[in-house]
Amino acid sequence: xxxxxxxxxxxxxxxxxxxxxxxxxxxxxxxxxxxxxxxxxxxxxxxxxxxxxxxxxxxxxxxxxxxxxxxxxxxxxxxxxxxxxxxxxxxxxxxxxxxxxxxxxxxxxxxxx
Amino acid sequence: xxxxxxxxxxxxxxxxxxxxxxxxxxxxxxxxxxxxxxxxxxxxxxxxxxxxxxxxxxxxxxxxxxxxxxxxxxxxxxxxxxxxxxxxxxxxxxxxxxxxxxxxxxxxxxx
Numbered sequence: 493x494x495x496x497x498x499x500x501x502x503x504x505x506x507x508x509x510x511x512x513x514x515x516x517x518x519x520x521x522x523x524x525x526x527x528x529x530x531x532x533x534x535x536x537x538x539x540x541x542x543x544x545x546x547x548x549x550x551x552x553x554x555x556x557x558x559x560x561x562x563x564x565x566x567x568x569x570x571x572x573x574x575x576x577x578x579x580x581x582x583x584x585x586x587x588x589x590x591x592x593x594x595x596x597x598x599x600x601x602x603x604x605x
Numbered sequence: 606x607x608x609x610x611x612x613x614x615x616x617x618x619x620x621x622x623x624x625x626x627x628x629x630x631x632x633x634x635x636x637x638x639x640x641x642x643x644x645x646x647x648x649x650x651x652x653x654x655x656x657x658x659x660x661x662x663x664x665x666x667x668x669x670x671x672x673x674x675x676x677x678x679x680x681x682x683x684x685x686x687x688x689x690x691x692x693x694x695x696x697x698x699x700x701x702x703x704x705x706x707x708x709x710x711x712x713x714x715x716x
Contacts (some may be wrong), residue, residue, distance in 0.1 A: 497664035523701070523702070525701075525702040525703075525704075527704070527706075533708075534691070534706045534707065534708045534709060535691065535693070535704075535706040536706070537702070537703050537704055537705070540701055540702060540703060547701070548701070548703055548704075551703070560682030568642070583647070583648055585648075585702060587702060593650060593653045594638070594650055594653075594702050594704075595645075595650065596647055596649065596650060597647060598646065599647055599648070603644075
């Protein structure tokens with residue numbers, strides 16, 4: 493039973509390009525969370541999704557960022573027109589219940605050049 | 606607004622020492638989490654607790670709900686315990702993973 497799989501592990505994008513980060517939750521988990529860890533800062537909640545629904549996106553920047561968790565396939569965090577300030581580690585976690593224990597992925601390190 | 610504070614920010618120990626990391630939070634919570642992160646690595650969930658004490662191997666986590674305080678203890682520390690330890694709480698009134706994280710404690714254990 494594989495854990496939470498995130499890919500790619502490392503992603504380099506030029507300013508203005510789009511970044512797509514993928515997260516496959518643990519088998520049987522239908523709750524996905526995305527967090528961002530900026531350099532020299534702590535982790536911050538971004539968005540909480542269940543299959544096909546965004547439950548709480550209060551931590552996500554209003555512009556350029558979007559997230560989805562389709563009925564089939566991984567959850568996607570999409571960042572359009574990336575800027576240097578988007579460089580960070582992005583982690584996702586999943587759980588089988590909203591208030592259950594969380595399993596984290598290994599993260600995607602995004603570098604914007 | 607929930608604030609989570611950890612202390613110390615940096616901790617250096619010799620192999621075999623007993624280690625304590627502290628975490629305080631400002632509002633009522635539904636659960637407190639302890640996480641471990643190795644440099645450049647992923648995040649491992651160590652404990653989720655809402656009361657009392659939990660133990661796993663050499664790791665012990667306690668929580669005092671009245672004092673809004675939790676501690677993570679490592680007995681007989683080992684160099685492989687070197688990592689960043691992060692506490693996190695569910696935002697007040699929220700039971701799902703909208704976690705508020707502390708800044709982390711960087712632990713270095715020397716042989």
